[in-house]
Amino acid sequence: MSQHGLLIVISGPSGVGKGTVCQALLKQKADLVVSVSKTTRQPRAGEKDGVNYFFVTPEEFQQSIADGDFLEYACVYDHYYGTPRRAVEKMLAAGRDVILEIDTQGALQVMQTYPQGVFIFLLPPSGAELRNRIVKRGTETQETLKKRLAAAKSEVELAYKYQYVIVNDRVEAACERISAIIKAEKMRVMRNQELIKALVEEVKE
């Protein structure tokens, strides 16, 4: 049966390991595609334009907002990040499952603009471990580190707004759990209305 693709939103507090989990998942599952966001922030070491992000100017970003071409966008630590709506919708219509790795601000917007998405929140194994991961990252100034720690605290509480929570204790285990969620979501009645309708018609003949 040819189904519309799933938009799988992987989110969670700053430092929980969203990026690592998504990269591992994409390596494992050849049928998944990732949504590449636009951002106005500078590339970090090793990041490539068009792969990790589309790096754009603030002016270009504002133009995309004006064009209505964001499924979500947010300003985080003084930089803009956004998910191009048309690119994602095109992949979904072609039956591809799309992974969206985004911060909690963005995820809350997608719950409004694309409620049929699958919303997964990654939890750290413990509060102490979350702190460790943020500190170890080491790409932060003291000031942004402080901001990030404070944000992470309030972000964990947003888990209640999602559909699923996954404890990110081991990357492979997290990937397996996401795979099970994707498989299960494809069987939800609301995603199989046409299949059921066709069978009801056939049985009634």
Next chain:
Amino acid sequence: MSQHGLLIVISGPSGVGKGTVCQALLKQKADLVVSVSKTTRQPRAGEKDGVNYFFVTPEEFQQSIADGDFLEYACVYDHYYGTPRRAVEKMLAAGRDVILEIDTQGALQVMQTYPQGVFIFLLPPSGAELRNRIVKRGTETQETLKKRLAAAKSEVELAYKYQYVIVNDRVEAACERISAIIKAEKMRVMRNQELIKALVEEVKE
């Protein structure tokens, strides 16, 4: 984390193969337990009391109704079938996942009495195949066969009331799909309130 068990309701039209799928699933997954129903009908060849059903008299069945000890009960083809409530709740409280294989009448009742259950509807690969399976069963008189075919037609439409649909094309594939649903359901936010709460408290310290 010690979670409350899941009540997994496997249902679908007469003849779709609920029993075969559930037996295969129980063989594969040692952590699942099955709820044994009470019934007033006569045992079929090979059926054992306490394994397939508890075979009881109509008087005993009425007493259990009076005692409020049914999660659901129904009268199908002039016989009573019911799921003992206390036995199931005891297993769930002990963290066991319980499989309930029931007809659509029973499942609709459980949606009322135990809405936190997981409701899965098995679909036949086609209307013709459903008819084949009912006819091949061969345990029916001409009259009950007619009744069963008519019932199956109206039952397929009830799929819309469930959470998940699975096409029962191959038994092993159906079992795999049910396993994915069980795994995913354990990650649902509503089933992890305590885990999230504990982490929110810890992070806030």
